Amino acid sequence: MTPLLAIAFRNLLRAKRRTLLSGGPMVLGSGALVLGSGLSDGIARQLTDSLVAVQTGHLQVVARPLDFQPQNSPFDAYGLDRIPGATELARRIEREGKEHGVVRAVPFLYGRGTAIAGNRTSLASVIGIDPAREPELQRAQVVQEGTFLPPGDDTAVYIAAPMARKLRLSVGDSVSFVVQTPQGAVNSLDAIVCGVFRKGAPWHDNGFYVSLTAAQTLFDWPGDGTNVKVTLADGSASRARRLRPLLERIAAEGPAPDPKTTLRVETFEEAGRFSFSIIQANRTALAILSSFLFAAAAVGIVNALLMSVHERTREIGTIRALGMRQRSVVRLFVLEGFALGIVSAVVGVALGGAGVVYLGWRGIPMNTITLAWMAGGDHLYPILRATNVLSAGGAIALLSTLAALYPAHVASRLEPREALHHV
Amino acid sequence: MSSLVLLALLAAPPGADEILKRAQVAVLGETATYTLRMTVSRPGKSERVVEMKGWKKGDDLGLVRYTSPPKERGTAYLRNGGSTWLYLPAAEKVVRVGAKQNFGGGDFSNGDVFRLSLTKDYAATLAGEETVDGQACWKLELKARDRSVAYDRVVYWVRTDGTFFPVRADYYTLSGRRLKWLTSAEVGRIGGRQRPTLLTMESALETGARTLLKFLTIDDGVPLDDRLFTPSALEKGE
Known part of the structure; x- marks a missing residue:
């Protein structure tokens, strides 16, 4: 650990209340991100698993009317011809x-x-x-x-x-x-x-x-x-897409369907547009929520660090008078932001992750018809993914570091002579 | 000898097709206007009573408009050829419905009300004579001519007393299951002649479900314009 990073951590401990006030929103933000991602992934998994297992497989052959228009309904996946x-x-x-x-x-x-x-x-x-x-x-x-x-x-x-x-x-x-x-x-x-x-x-x-x-x-x-439901060893969407031409050839070699219909080979993503529109809507909602959380947390960090600069004006004057360069002052405050971000992210993802694990075990009752349709079941089981934990934690740490740039710049611009006279 | 043959011919029952043809027009003539009351009964639920006015021309043109209750007034069903439409005044929309869908939430299908052309759709054979509800009847076995006809088999009883009134019809599915049966136990003078005035359809699958069609007025032989039986006329109302 560099001496500046050690000082940064020590400064956080020196002003516990300020650290708590500025770190709190970030703890909540990172926890909410992990929880939100867990919910979103839980919905995606429930809808996709149900779609693939019950209706479409990874690929399906289905007879569609020539003028077929999906109704954005879960029954679109079923053929009627x-x-x-x-x-x-x-x-x-x-x-x-x-x-x-x-x-x-x-x-x-x-x-x-x-x-x-x-x-x-x-x-x-x-x-x-x-x-x-x-x-x-x-x-x-x-x-x-x-x-x-x-x-x-x-x-x-x-x-x-x-x-x-x-x-x-x-x-x-x-x-x-x-x-x-x-x-x-x-x-x-x-x-x-x-x-x-x-x-x-x-x-x-x-x-x-x-x-x-x-x-x-x-x-x-x-x-x-x-319908003919086809299950693949590798159930990825890309694999399904790659295998489609083979199935189209086999289907074309069979008996012709009614002239008003055509045999189509659809991947589970195409056949289950309804499910994937819900998944997409959830992801969009999560992205919007995240951006608001990030904005609120960023404002909090900037505010807290500016307060910190104000409170520590004499201290900054002293260390500048002792020869610390402007660049080092910037680095010190940025590292303080980074340290605050790391600590908040660790605590936040730990709390959020624990919540996801608990709810994933208990299940969240989807008591109303709307909720049951949205989650694809009467219970929702959130899932914890390492990628969600890492991205939420990383994003909060990065945000905190970036948000510290402006207060650091303000601190570095203080003149030692004036700063020492600050009351 | 020749007079004996003549007597035998006179005593012989009409052919199955002739009986069927006469029975078909025993309730409503080829062209008719009528009013009727439909009562739908379901166990544990209050009866649903709807009154309506209807127009019929041949086997393929039919129109029915609800006249009461007030909240359903204006609802109309139209049959023209192979298509059936429903007009919902609240939505101001005409939608196509299936001939086999139930009519007005009862046990009759749209096809039962507007078009069940037994003579066209079925090959009839005379299966003997039976007494049904105290009436001597010819028993006709009707087999659908193809697999697009709603009921694969119909057993039809028609009075032998010269009135040709249908007394009962049992409708069967492709699998041979009896689906529902129609009875016409009440006969009265209406529209200038005696005829069955109450038709009752009962479900063989849904316990206690039945629907009554009571004819209130019938006017046979009224000339009707084909333009009455179009979807655009359906929207315009009477």
Whole structure:
């Protein structure tokens, strides 16, 4: 440690109250930054994980109308049109994509209808899946009661807890679905509830998972589906983008879809625009909040150090009279700013980090519908990342150092003769 | 011998298609204006009563406007060919709706009210005679001609007493599940002739759900301009 840095730290200790007053906002600022980043990353992780596991995989093949316009809704990810031979297409993608990092390609069928149980009815999203090949979905839609959809059972249905409450259904109860097939006929399916999954993202509350075969029969689309969900070993967006041409080629070689639709290969970022718009909005809000925190902290530092210069005018005069150069005075005050920043950052990120770890363990209840939509679940679990801790701490230390430049400049301009006469 | 053949022919029931055709116009003629009251019943909920005025021309043109309650007055459904529109006066908007969506929140679908052209959409066979609600009826088995027709199978009972009044219809889904059934137990003189005046649709899946359509007035054979059945006319009101 240089002598000047040692003096800087000692000066901080000499004026404890001033240090506390100027360091306090920075402690709060760095803590809030860590906490805010943790919340933002928690939301991003929840939304992305749910999207990838439940809806899109890392890449999906989907039939879109030629004039398709996304509605910025979580249901945009689902296709509503037919992928002819979706089961065979998934097999080919898995076989030919294996050496390129494709872990799994599974078809599913999404459709809408009405669920009826006794004298209660509800709008229903009926989703036909191959339960044996949906481990990510099984992990995302956690069993609360009963079991996940048993493979090979075409009469079982796996439903969300809010829907079970609404229709007063428990494991073993029967529920009927009435849908209009894409061709126009009305069809129905009677199913038995095999399990209830815990509430997650609110847009899955109306989801009823049945076997793919049952859904294909219900919607009169044997062998077909609406989406093919592709899971990659490397789930990064860049990897997904690189693999897209291969999937496009495989899809183009399969049966042609309805002439009014086209088969598209979408990355999870493209298919889940709704989720990523929430993530982006959160990040923007955090950036705005951070800039206000930084501005407030900077003003505080400048103010505190200017006060310090004022209080220590005679002292500055003395050390200048003893031969300290102007440059060294600047360095001393800048180092004081730096020391204050470092101490505040360490305390702030420690407090913020502890808060994130605690809330990440407990979860924050998202009690209102708006909050649940924003967080993609009824609880939000913030996450602590080293990069967030380092960037928040570094930013506060840098800010403090830079904010000290002006007071340091003021201190260095003091004339020793006048300073010594200062009362 | 020849007179015996003639008697046998006279005694033979009409063909399934003929029965169906006659039953189709037993309630409303080819062209008609009418008023009706719809009552939607759901267990544990108060009844919803809506009155409306309707116009019908052939199988493909139909219009219904709500006349009460006041807050729903002006709401209108239009059927023209293969399309159905809903007009919501509060929003001043005409939106296209599906023919299979329920009509006014009840158990009838839009298609049931405006167009269920049994003769066009179904191949009919005479499956015998049965007594339903004390009435001797022909039992018709109707099978959808293709998979775009709403109900894959309909079992239809029509009175054999020469009135051709439909007594009951059971509607089935593609999977063979009975979805709902229609009964017309009440007959009265309205619009100058005897006809069924109360139609009741009950859900086979939703316990206790039923919807009643009570015809209050019917005027058959009134000439109607096709321009009445357009989305632009829908917005203008009566």
